[in-house]
Amino acid sequence: MKNINFLKISILLYILSFVQTYATEKKTVDRNLITFKNDTLKSNKKSHSKTVFTIDPPVIKAHGNQLYCPQNTINIVTGITISHDPAETGTQAVYIQISSGYSNGFDKLELSNPALHPSITTSWDVTAGKLKLSSPTGIDVSYSNFESAIRDVVFSNSSATASGTKTFSITIGQANYLPSTGxxxxxxxxxxxxxxxxxxxxxxxxxxxxxxxxxxxxxxxxxxxxxxxxxxxxxxxxxxxxxxxxxxxxxxxxxxxxxxxxxxxxxxxxxxxxxxxxxxxxxxxxxxxxxxxxxxxxxxxxxxxxxxxxxxxxxxxxxxxxxxxxxxxxxGGMPGESPLEIAASTQITIPEAIITSPKPICDSGIFILKAISNAGTINWYDAAVGGNLLGTGNTYTTPTISSTTTYYADAGCEINRKAVVATVNKTPDTPTVYSPVYRCGAGTVTLQAASNMGVINWFTTSTGGTSVYTGNNFTTPGISANTTYYTEASDSGCTSNRTPVNIIVYTPPVVSDEEIILCENQTVMLDSKLSGMFYKWSTGETTQTISVSTPGSYSVEVTSPNPENCTSKKTITVIEYKKPIIKNINVNKTTITINLNNASDYFEYSVDGVNYQTSNTFYDVTGGLQTAYVKVKDNLCNINETTQHFIVLIIPAFFTPNNDFQNDFWEVTGMENYPQAQVTIFDQYGKLLAQLSGSKLSWDGTFNKAPLPSSDYWYVLKIDDTTPLFKGHFSLKR
The missing domain is CATH 3.10.100.10 (Mannose-Binding Protein A, subunit A)
Structure with a gap:
């Protein structure tokens, strides 16, 4: 309490005299007559009608920074004093507010033992988190009675998971007070x-x-x-x-x-x-x-x-x-202002352990558990409630454990213990695999592995490296040489040893497809061309070679002996070359064309039996009786050669009967091969000049033994009754 100076003593004596004079009307000084230092008079009455007093505002000192466990009650102060000016010994209300950390719906302030405080009534504002202690009659309550009531104000929180710090502001006035700013x-x-x-x-x-x-x-x-x-x-x-x-x-x-x-x-x-x-x-x-x-x-x-x-x-x-x-x-906070002490604050802290979750281990081992507290010391237990005290301090080293175990860090409130899980994961068994795995020739291979738990990962190295695939069945990329992959099982960070899987690549029998020529009405031998193998022909035969007499597609599976046991498939296409059948021979002067009933590109043609060509047309063929030859190329089927005779008629375009032994006669070469052939010769006026036949095959250019002049003459050639007539003209030159 501040020392009272002489001026205050004088004012006090005056007030006491004033109060005593008007004791029958008022028990306390009228607040319309009081102003606080540096305050503005709030009365609307004229100042000359009443005497105004200036007094010091009260000073509140509170103690009680405490630890609190949720779902309990705790007094908000451990000590409280309200120092006041002697001129004002009481007030009508005191306000207590949860000014920071307030949790609406869970936090509550109330007056315990209200029967011990009959001069005070309470009102709880849940929105503001504010408890009002006030006079039920409107008459001031002494500061000492308020001190006593404040000591009995308790805080509670109904949530088992409440946390943090809560600040209580105790103030004389209605305004909310915030201790952090003052x-x-x-x-x-x-x-x-x-x-x-x-x-x-x-x-x-x-x-x-x-x-x-x-x-x-x-x-x-x-x-x-x-x-x-x-x-x-x-x-x-x-x-x-x-x-x-x-x-x-x-x-x-x-x-x-x-x-x-x-x-x-x-x-x-x-x-x-x-x-x-x-x-x-x-x-x-x-x-x-x-x-x-x-x-x-x-x-x-x-x-x-x-x-x-x-x-x-x-x-x-x-x-x-x-x-x-x-x-x-x-x-508050304006320049020149002194802090106002009509408010004080206390706070409670809900002890809380802040844990660091330990990393899991594999199979068994010890853990160093860590936790810190916002208040007090950490105690370690083996149960969420009760249990055995295992250790004290921010760290706790467990014994060797082989299964997941939960420990509890207690910062001071049993209800608020934090679970710390020491996770022990099992290492999967080393994967079982099928090895070695065989493959015939280049390509992919599907590898298989299994373990009792976790996932299977595949690697190209026995240690380290990056997984190339995850899963029990791994289809490799294409491989052409012996290769080794490695597999491990992993679960929750625990990894088994790696198991190798060897891939052995065998070279399959080397075969190539063929085309075989089969001559008509003959047989041909089909050969796999590999010895010491196992054979399976599409005909059902199992020998290295087989004989066939019909065209078509034949295949043979050639399998190497164990351990390779690799199979290659060879396809042999049998193509039949048939005997050529001449349909006709078209003779156009000295150009002839051999036409076949079964023309094919494997035939070749000749008109002399020596020189063959792939074209069936010949030019400048010598007149007379000729022979056409047709056979399979390259003498593949010699016995299949076909021949046919034909006649080439050569009708001269001119002749020169001048006895120089060159072109002295006009005659149709080849006509001798047609016994019924007849040629009739005319001049330009249609006069019959000569007639040629088997007995006379040439004309000397005379008529009745007289030489005819140089000119053009006409002919009609009749081969037989079935062949069309050949008509034309030729020149006689002298």
């Missing part, structure tokens, strides 16, 4: 007030001598207390009216900072990339309608206690969520 916060209801009006009203208000201003919020607990735990939503001291999207605190200590330029808390970039705190609601600030002023969002709209931007008036629709309902006044 400031007071009060929501003033005033529906429809503009931001400009709210700023002026806040700056004209005082609280126990502290000058007010629109709240400037710079931390999460400050936002929670002034927003989420406040009784209503309202204006706060942020604005970007000066520069669009550059939001500043423009009032209070933050507004005076930076030579009066204010404190930037949001610069308009993504997520507000300034070092200062901002708590915008979803998609805010959106600048819709030139919204330059910060406002705590109405309950039920987005994030509790967060902010949105509004115009100076906000919504003008009565009852709308964006119609201003008031403003938040903050007290």
């Amino acid at each position: 400031h007071f916060y009060q929501f003033i209801s005033n529906v429809g007030i503009t931001w400009t009006q709210a700023k002026a009203a806040a700056e004209n208000s005082t609280y126990y001598g502290l000058k007010g201003y629109l709240a400037t919020i710079s931390a999460r607990d400050e936002a929670k207390l002034s927003g989420e735990q406040a009784s209503g939503a309202g204006w706060i001291g942020g604005s970007d009216a000066e520069t669009e999207n550059i939001w500043k605190w423009v009032t209070g200590p933050e507004g005076l900072a930076n030579n009066g330029n204010g404190t930037i808390f949001w610069n308009g970039l993504s997520n507000g990339t300034t070092p200062n705190f901002a708590f915008w609601n979803n998609n805010e600030p959106n600048q819709a309608g030139d919204e330059d002023y910060a406002h705590i969002t109405a309950p039920g709209i987005g994030i509790p206690g967060s902010w949105n931007d509004l115009s100076d008036t906000g919504s003008l629709i009565p009852g709308d969520n964006y119609q201003p309902k008031g403003y938040i006044v903050e007290y």
